[in-house]
Amino acid sequence: MLKVPDHQVAGHHARDGKLGPLIDDSGRFYKPLQGDERGSKEVAFYTSFSSNARIPDHIRRFFPIFYGTQLLEASDGSGLHPHLVLQDVVSGCHNPCIIDVKIGSRTWYLQASEDYIQRSLKKDRETTTLSLGFRISGLQIYDSKESGFWRPEKKLVLGFTADDVRVVLRKFVSSNSPTDSDSELDCSFASAVYGGSTGILAQLLELKAWFEDQTIFHFFSCSILIMYDKEAILKGMSSGAEIKLIDFAHVVEGEGVIDHNFLGGLCSLIKMISEILTSPDENPNITCLQDYEKNHSYLENGTTE
Amino acid sequence: MLKVPDHQVAGHHARDGKLGPLIDDSGRFYKPLQGDERGSKEVAFYTSFSSNARIPDHIRRFFPIFYGTQLLEASDGSGLHPHLVLQDVVSGCHNPCIIDVKIGSRTWYLQASEDYIQRSLKKDRETTTLSLGFRISGLQIYDSKESGFWRPEKKLVLGFTADDVRVVLRKFVSSNSPTDSDSELDCSFASAVYGGSTGILAQLLELKAWFEDQTIFHFFSCSILIMYDKEAILKGMSSGAEIKLIDFAHVVEGEGVIDHNFLGGLCSLIKMISEILTSPDENPNITCLQDYEKNHSYLENGTTE
Known part of the structure; x- marks a missing residue:
């Protein structure tokens, strides 16, 4: 009855006899x-x-x-x-495109051990956590029945620069094959996925309004999953675009203070997604993509690496 | 012609032959x-x-x-x-009440020296910078012609806990004598100073809207001065409530990313001031004030310590 999930893009994996979901x-x-x-x-x-x-x-x-x-x-x-x-937040979707975005410019907190603080701080400085207020922890983009998913390796993902993140958030909503780095990204699904009254941006803004007010929890090292169904869009159906918060092993009490660390990172993500909606044709410098092609791990549809 | 300013609440002072403004x-x-x-x-x-x-x-x-x-x-x-x-941002005011709030949960940045980063990080952890996303760097509250200003010592101010900060932001707009810790703070000037369409909260919200969008500058270790004229209110005149950003020795280029560090801290300050406006009668635990009385430095009107 139980099986290893097909669409897990970050975290520990239940593969090769390891402990996982x-x-x-x-x-x-x-x-x-x-x-x-x-x-x-x-x-x-x-x-x-x-x-x-x-x-x-x-x-x-x-x-x-x-x-x-x-x-x-x-x-x-x-x-x-x-x-x-x-x-299982992706169970409704056959071939979901997913990005796992770890929110906040600081993944550590005062109550943690000094060892945890130093390790987290080092990773925050080495990734876009510090510069952008968030980092991508993992992703998969559905390409086609023949090619399956593009799911870059963890090492590559954690090496993303701020420009790489901009490119990936555009690639995520483009009809281009995710491993094709020669043609300009068309962002043709941007309005269907990010835009509209029920799209990703509207959901993030609703979440932001709550974070401007709530002082119950502080969410350190927590992720927002951004998901949609590319096949559904191609068939003219609703994109099923959705966000879900996951990973709460480092949530602490808010003690009457807002979670300014999560809120700041969320606003930075919102700004970056807004820019894709207002300027879908402005391709950032995509030379950084060249490396992806050399390093990408390409998965058959439905396999798990 | 040149003289030492009367109303400087933080930073280097031109006293006793030292270099200052x-x-x-x-x-x-x-x-x-x-x-x-x-x-x-x-x-x-x-x-x-x-x-x-x-x-x-x-x-x-x-x-x-x-x-x-x-x-x-x-x-x-x-x-x-x-x-x-x-x-001189306080030149229009005879007896200004002033708080200097250093904004952001991080006062350091990647381009700084490792030595500066470690010293700043230590201070951020020891003050409310980390927990609140801002810290009070200095303040003065006008009491009366006879008593002059209450201007707590730097050491006391840097030792403020989150609760102390809540109390000080209420004390700042109360008619109570600032050194009287026995009576409940009345927050009787809260609506005149923090509230209204031109008050401190409205100004902070205007600033916030800009920070949600601007990607030109990142303001590390920068302060917002919050100022008003208590005497003017008592005479039935406008409070002259105003915010000014100061201290830009650690501003770096935004590189197309919003200043999520400043924005997060600003939202936290906004939330705390909003709560004073919505619950002026809810006094937080004021036992922490007992220490103030023992340690406060009390200044004659117009003197400079």
């Missing part, structure tokens, strides 16, 4: 609790969040539904292991 | 250029900013007018020294 065919996602305090912190967040009456419904829909915890046979064959039972 | 009686403020690259960076910023046609007038008014640079006899008696010639 599983899904079932009823739309549930089983995430193994991390052994250290991260696991218990994530359970504590989901428990607190799902019972908090102050979270409005139009914000709650941006979070996976939480069904509780469950002991399951672990994907690494090590026996029973506690798992978070969550909504 | 001077003012004249025509409303100009002479800031000595710091010897290292900070001096030249601040001149470069003012030069670039004052000639940049993309800065709208309703934003330009939040910055001191720049008149150029001038060689002047230095306040430390060391001979001629180059000075920035700026608008």
Whole structure:
């Protein structure tokens, strides 16, 4: 019944006998609790969040539904292991295009261990976290039935410069083959995915309004998944564009202060996506793409590397 | 003609033969250029900013007018020294109440020296910079003709907790004597200073809208001065409430990205001031004020310590 998810773009993978998340065919996602305090912190967040009456419904829909915890046979064959039972946020989509954006110019916080702080700070300085206020942690772009997905390797993704991020956010909504770096990106799905009253930008702006006000939680090292269904657009259907927040192992109490770190990064992402909508034809310098072609990992449709 | 300013609440002071700013009686403020690259960076910023046609007038008014640079006899008696010639932003006010708020949860930036980064990071962690996204660098609150100003010492101000900051932002707009910690703060000037269509909150929101869009400059370690004239309110006149951005020795180019660090801190300050306007009667725990009384430095009206 349980299997390894096809469309996981970042985080630990249940491959080659390693511990990682599983899904079932009823739309549930089983995430193994991390052994250290991260696991218990994530359970504590989901428990607190799902019972908090102050979270409005139009914000709650941006979070996976939480069904509780469950002991399951672990994907690494090590026996029973506690798992978070969550909504599988991509279950409705056959060939989803997904970007995982880790939000905030700081992924660490005062309550963390000095070792965690130093490691996080180093990674923040080496990626676009510091410069942009967010970094891309992983992505997949559906190409075609024949070619499957473009899913660049983690090492390449973490090496993205600010310009690379601009290019990827355009590539994400272009009809060009994602590995074709010679032609100009057409951004032909920008308005269907990012634009409109229910598109990605409108959802991010709704989230922003909440973050300008909420002082309950501070979300460190948390990601926004940006998703849509390219095939649906090509068939003239709704893009299914959606955002979901995930990864709450580093959420701390807000103590009456807004999450200015998340909010700042969110505003930076909003500005970058707005610019694609207002200037879809202005291609940034795309020479940085040349390297992608050499390094990309290309996946068959439906395989998992 | 030149004299030491009466109402400087933070930064280097021209006292006891030290190098510091001077003012004249025509409303100009002479800031000595710091010897290292900070001096030249601040001149470069003012030069670039004052000639940049993309800065709208309703934003330009939040910055001191720049008149150029001038060689002047230095306040430390060391001979001629180059000075920035700026608008004296408090010259119109006899007894101004002033808070200097250093904005941003990070006062350092990648282009700075490793030594500067480590020193700044340490101070950011020790103050409310990290937790609130801003810290108070200095303040003065006018009490009365007899008692003059309350101007807490730098060491006390840099030790403020998040709760202390909440209390000080309420104290700033209360008719209570600033050194009286027994009675509840009445926030009786909150609506005249923070509120209204031209008050501090409206000005901060205008600034915020600009920061959501502008990608020209990133303002590290820059302050917002919040000022008003308490005597004017008591006489039934306009409060003269005003914000001014100051201290641009650490401004870097935006490179097409918004200043998410400044914006996040600004939103946090806006939220805290909004709460005073919506709940002027909800006094936070004021036990932290007890220490103030023991430690405060109390100044005669018009003296300079």
